[in-house]
Amino acid sequence: MHEWQGQPRFRYEAELDLRFPEEVASMPGGRALFNCIQCGTCSGTCPLATYMDYSPRKIIAMTRAGFRDEVLHSFTIWLCASCYACAVECPRKIKITDFMSELKQRAIQEGVFPRRFPVAVLAREFYDSVRKWGRNSESRLVLRLYAKTNPLQLFRQIRLGFKLLRTGRFSLRVEAIEHPEELKKLLSAVESAKRDAFGLGSDHRTHQAAEVARGVT
């Protein structure tokens, strides 16, 4: 993840990835990205903007210009809490929240986030739990999150843990559905449909290999 240097980064056109905006705009309703008038309503509405390295408006501009690495490495995409405040205010009807979620998906697929970065780890753990059990067991999820990112947090949260126990809100029971095989069929059908439609996402596979070669992951 890049530290913000205090001044804008610039790139020569040859260094930009001009396929990136097209790839991102392939999400449902994604063409609206090209309607952005850079008014900044999204950044003004966003309650998280103050903590972001690039404001939502900048992320849109950078995506359209092809700043692939900067966008996918930005802290911004992980700070979006999906409150949809920007999306309902956008005068050009851009699905900004869904666009941030699309960028998160791409960053996860390409593995471009620090190993123990909690937002991405939470997403992965959540995903795995659903794949295995069809449901997510809250207390277990949180324990696994801390164990994998910052075990010290477990000790810092001990008071909270006791209170949850005392009020009967803590449970290590594994929540599971009755027909996991049905769910497995459903999810693998999505997988194969996507393979047929996009030719095994060759694009990001190549990119991932390139990143690994450069030692990013």
Place this chain on the structure above:
Amino acid sequence: MKYLYYPGCSLKGTNRHYEESVLAVFKALDVDLEELADWNCCGATAYMAVDEMKAFALAARNLALAEQQGNSTAATLMAPCSGCYLVLSKTQHYLQEYSEVSHTIDHALKAARLSYSRQVQIRHPLDLLVNELGLQAIASKVQRPLQGLKVACYYGCQIVRPYAAFDDQVNPTSMDHLMKSLGADTVDWPLKTRCCGGSLMGTVPDVGLPLSYILLKEAQKRGADVVATVCPLCQFNLECYQDKMSEQFKEHLELPVVYFTQLMGVALGIPERQLGLQRLFIPLEPVLAKREGGRHVRV
């Protein structure tokens, strides 16, 4: 009247007092709720960040099951958690609007021997209570009016944005009207739909903590006795981290944060254990007693 009920993970986990109070309130109002059999994860925000299409598939299975169980294509599925409500609604919209989503999901459902005809209505309990049962019907069943109680109604984000049509996206008022029909006062609180920080409280607490703190601080400043919530994540963030906020921001915070259905239950005279009031970190009863002029009425 009967509705199908989609609990989601949180109402079976750390926020079972939401489930308890929802069930108790609907029962007291003579509405049958039937839990969706073999429901799976809704595909909430954290899952969607990994694979959106699979999230749609998860939500679509729930919708298909609802259609089967409701024995009608126009079944109503009630989702109390804002995260579930959003993902189920989003899936419904995308299935109707985008053919690429629609094709993939139909194909996946077929592989699991399911089908879905896009007709299930996804509703939040707040919407059902205010717009289907009606404030008058609720007011007529009040046994213990919440006289003088000042409530800050917190709607959070995902039940009003971007899909819900039952209330305003920035300045919703349905819960305010509901609380007034129970005899309570509501405080004017412009942050009612501002983000609580969501899962950032767990993942990036340096950011999550101040977001929730700002909400509570403003509610307190405006004279609220209690914050009423509609979402498990909001309730958890606003209530369970108050001691951490007090430490970090060097200021004592002790403001009860309850589910709107818990306040309803109290007004309807439902015993407190059935409403899960004993599960709150910051008890509600002292505030109620204070407002009732020192009379501590146990129900």
